[in-house]
Amino acid sequence: MGGSLPSVDAQQLRGGARARHERVEVVLDDFFRLAERRAALVGRRYVELWSVLERNTVGGKRFRPRMVFTAYDALGGTDDEAVAGVAASFELLHTALIVHDDVIDRDFSRRGIPNVSGSYRDTATTAGIPTPAAEHRGMSAAVIAGDLALAGASRLLLDVRCEGGVRARLLDILDEAIFVSAGGEMVDVELSLSPEVPTVAEILDMERAKTAVYSFEAPLQAGAVLAGAPDAVVDAVGEFGREVGVAYQVVDDLLGVFGLESDTGKTTLGDLREGKRTVIVAHAATTEEWFAIRPFIGKADLTEAEAEHVRARLEACGARAFAESLVEQHARRALAVLDGPAVGDALRDALTPVVATVLERVR
Amino acid sequence: MGGSLPSVDAQQLRGGARARHERVEVVLDDFFRLAERRAALVGRRYVELWSVLERNTVGGKRFRPRMVFTAYDALGGTDDEAVAGVAASFELLHTALIVHDDVIDRDFSRRGIPNVSGSYRDTATTAGIPTPAAEHRGMSAAVIAGDLALAGASRLLLDVRCEGGVRARLLDILDEAIFVSAGGEMVDVELSLSPEVPTVAEILDMERAKTAVYSFEAPLQAGAVLAGAPDAVVDAVGEFGREVGVAYQVVDDLLGVFGLESDTGKTTLGDLREGKRTVIVAHAATTEEWFAIRPFIGKADLTEAEAEHVRARLEACGARAFAESLVEQHARRALAVLDGPAVGDALRDALTPVVATVLERVR
Numbered sequence: 016m017g018g019s020l021p022s023v024d025a026q027q028l029r030g031g032a033r034a035r036h037e038r039v040e041v042v043l044d045d046f047f048r049l050a051e052r053r054a055a056l057v058g059r060r061y062v063e064l065w066s067v068l069e070r071n072t073v074g075g076k077r078f079r080p081r082m083v084f085t086a087y088d089a090l091g092g093t094d095d096e097a098v099a100g101v102a103a104s105f106e107l108l109h110t111a112l113i114v115h116d117d118v119i120d121r122d123f124s125r126r127g128i129p130n131v132s133g134s135y136r137d138t139a140t141t142a143g144i145p146t147p148a149a150e151h152r153g154m155s156a157a158v159i160a161g162d163l164a165l166a167g168a169s170r171l172l173l174d175v176r177c178e179g180g181v182r183a184r185l186l187d188i189l190d191e192a193i194f195v196s197a198g199g200e201m202v203d204v205e206l207s208l209s210p211e212v213p214t215v216a217e218i219l220d221m222e223r224a225k226t227a228v229y230s231f232e233a234p235l236q237a238g239a240v241l242a243g244a245p246d247a248v249v250d251a252v253g254e255f256g257r258e259v260g261v262a263y264q265v266v267d268d269l270l271g272v273f274g275l276e277s278d279t280g281k282t283t284l285g286d287l288r289e290g291k292r293t294v295i296v297a298h299a300a301t302t303e304e305w306f307a308i309r310p311f312i313g314k315a316d317l318t319e320a321e322a323e324h325v326r327a328r329l330e331a332c333g334a335r336a337f338a339e340s341l342v343e344q345h346a347r348r349a350l351a352v353l354d355g356p357a358v359g360d361a362l363r364d365a366l367t368p369v370v371a372t373v374l375e376r377v378r
Numbered sequence: 379m380g381g382s383l384p385s386v387d388a389q390q391l392r393g394g395a396r397a398r399h400e401r402v403e404v405v406l407d408d409f410f411r412l413a414e415r416r417a418a419l420v421g422r423r424y425v426e427l428w429s430v431l432e433r434n435t436v437g438g439k440r441f442r443p444r445m446v447f448t449a450y451d452a453l454g455g456t457d458d459e460a461v462a463g464v465a466a467s468f469e470l471l472h473t474a475l476i477v478h479d480d481v482i483d484r485d486f487s488r489r490g491i492p493n494v495s496g497s498y499r500d501t502a503t504t505a506g507i508p509t510p511a512a513e514h515r516g517m518s519a520a521v522i523a524g525d526l527a528l529a530g531a532s533r534l535l536l537d538v539r540c541e542g543g544v545r546a547r548l549l550d551i552l553d554e555a556i557f558v559s560a561g562g563e564m565v566d567v568e569l570s571l572s573p574e575v576p577t578v579a580e581i582l583d584m585e586r587a588k589t590a591v592y593s594f595e596a597p598l599q600a601g602a603v604l605a606g607a608p609d610a611v612v613d614a615v616g617e618f619g620r621e622v623g624v625a626y627q628v629v630d631d632l633l634g635v636f637g638l639e640s641d642t643g644k645t646t647l648g649d650l651r652e653g654k655r656t657v658i659v660a661h662a663a664t665t666e667e668w669f670a671i672r673p674f675i676g677k678a679d680l681t682e683a684e685a686e687h688v689r690a691r692l693e694a695c696g697a698r699a700f701a702e703s704l705v706e707q708h709a710r711r712a713l714a715v716l717d718g719p720a721v722g723d724a725l726r727d728a729l730t731p732v733v734a735t736v737l738e739r740v741r
Contacts, residue, residue: 051555053557054557054561056579057561057562057587061560061561064561115521119521152567152571155481158478159482159560159567162474162556166455166553169532183536190529193529194417194526197525197529198427199420201519201522202423204519204522224420224421244589320559
């Protein structure tokens with residue numbers, strides 16, 4: 016689900032934020048310890064699955080927890096325990112979605128490290144199991160692990176100590192995030208199989224649904240709801256999250272073609288070689304340059320020289336500038352939301368850096 | 379997850395049971411109508427997924443709802459609306475587990491009808507997409523659909539109108555059912571890849587975890603909790619469910635080797651050809667006949683004549699009788715639970731036929 020999200024800068028980690036961060040780890044650690052104790056009653060092979068799932072949860076950048084905290088703190092929330100539970104829930108949702116996304120993308124690693132499928136495939140291969148069976152074992156384990164992370168996200172939210180009405184709204188936000196992300200994933204599956212290049216609007220809708228909602232909109236709203244914010248504020252942070260989340264996804268598309276490896280942790284040939292449907296490709300397909308570009312989109316053995324040629328064409332046809340203008344446009348809209356009447360100074364000051372962080376990646 | 383569960387006989391449909399049954403359909407229908415309206419906001423391709431998921435939910439035998447009703451009614455429950463919601467939740471859990479089980483088993487149909495994977499594979503094939511990509515599309519859609527059914531099961535339970543403490547206990551029961559079923563599925567994946575034949579105890583533990591808990595134990599307990607039963611009764615129906623559920627699974631193993639196609643809706647060659655790990659095979663592996671049986675277990679092109687030979691050997695070595703004795707033993711234990719002090723006459727009268735129905739399948 017999208018690429019690497021930005022680390023939130025050091026400034027945001029001052030004050031209580033670092034303690035907050037550590038509290039999320041404690042919630043997740045407690046969750047996994049309990050799961051492993053329960054799993055032992057089912058069998059040692061199940062304990063191993065939990066251990067692999069935990070390894071695929073720890074060490075992330077905790078971007079979604081930070082979104083929860085940012086809204087919660089700026090809106091005056093003070094219950095460290097409750098907000099850590101909400102944040103941990105969104106982190107587990109993230110794990111669930113990427114674990115199943117990797118099954119769907121047939122990926123066996125993430126950022127160069129074996130994911131759930133990869134871990135299970137590799138130990139099977141080492142044990143002498145032939146590759147197809149080993150890969151299927153990996154995918155089977157990942158299907159199950161994703162289910163457990165998804166159920167775990169609900170569980171953690173149910174366990175948050177807060178007023179019943181607040182919890183019901185938090186559960187609604189989680190439910191909507193799962194619902195919309197699953198829809199985005201399904202549309203992505205279909206767009207990638209379609210022989211026609213999707214429109215820019217189709218790509219943006221898909222990217223928003225698949226990643227922006229659960230990564231930005233939902234965790235920001237959850238933080239606001241837990242802080243007891245009025246509806247107008249919850250709506251505003253949701254709208255902010257939607258806009259900045261779309262900007263983030265378009266930045267991701269830009270980095271996937273024009274970025275440096277060190278930024279993304281993957282070769283910038285990847286998106287071109289796999290023929291990934293992005294706003295850049297969608298825009299290029301509406302220009303006369305497309306006939307010269309098309310043969311290289313999805314060319315599995317694309318060379319670096321060919322990639323340079325394609326990048327030059329994508330610039331020449333205006334696709335890069337178009338994508339960059341989309342980023343600016345959505346970033347501006349996000350900032351405009353912060354100028355609305357519902358948003359106070361503290362919230363504006365807390366959310367403005369989120370936009371800056373997203374824009375910095377592409378500049 | 380296991381094979382065909384028995385229809386509950388007509389006697390149990392008298393009185394309010396038929397109206398109850400229809401109310402579950404109303405809850406599920408409302409759930410899918412709302413989901414389709416929400417899905418339309420994401421995209422028409424997402425509406426299609428919901429429509430396929432619904433087709434894979436309707437038309438089941440509603441075995442788990444009946445377990446909920448059986449306990450609830452016998453314990454004096456009278457809230458038709460609430461019990462229908464709990465029952466629908468367990469039905470969606472069943473859908474989630476079989477949809478993902480089919481991904482793991484690489485099955486594209488269930489009872490001769492295309493499942494989620496099969497539907498998506500088939501429309502892709504018709505559109506000219508090559509088989510591997512079409513199959514992967516099918517499996518991708520099924521991964522997503524299973525996630526939605528799993529989240530839906532939680533959603534339906536959250537929406538049940540009942541006292542907060544009762545709802546929390548219902549959610550715990552659902553959580554435990556998901557947790558244990560996932561563990562059973564994982565152990566099943568591992569046992570089927572292991573070159574060694576598992577022990578009878580390993581098979582029984584796996585079958586209990588994978589299917590008996592969510593099909594018998596959990597829905598019976600949920601019905602009891604919703605009816606306000608004391609802990610001793612909830613424990614008793616859980617223990618009853620565990621025993622009868624294991625008996626049911628062993629019956630399923632017996633039918634998979636010795637049954638007639640009309641009983642199971644599948645060829646009785648299937649389990650032998652795929653080398654399914656069953657208590658029958660596990661017992662046979664401990665006897666001297668095993669050297670004559672082993673070459674045929676997992677033989678993909680096993681003929682009917684060879685199957686007859688294997689069946690005769692499985693009988694000769696005592697594996698069939700052993701499995702039948704296991705069924706009797708667990709059925710007896712289930713009935714013994716009903717003779718315990720916590721179980722009143724109404725509950726005993728309601729649950730005794732469940733055991734009879736399971737035993738009838740194998741006699």
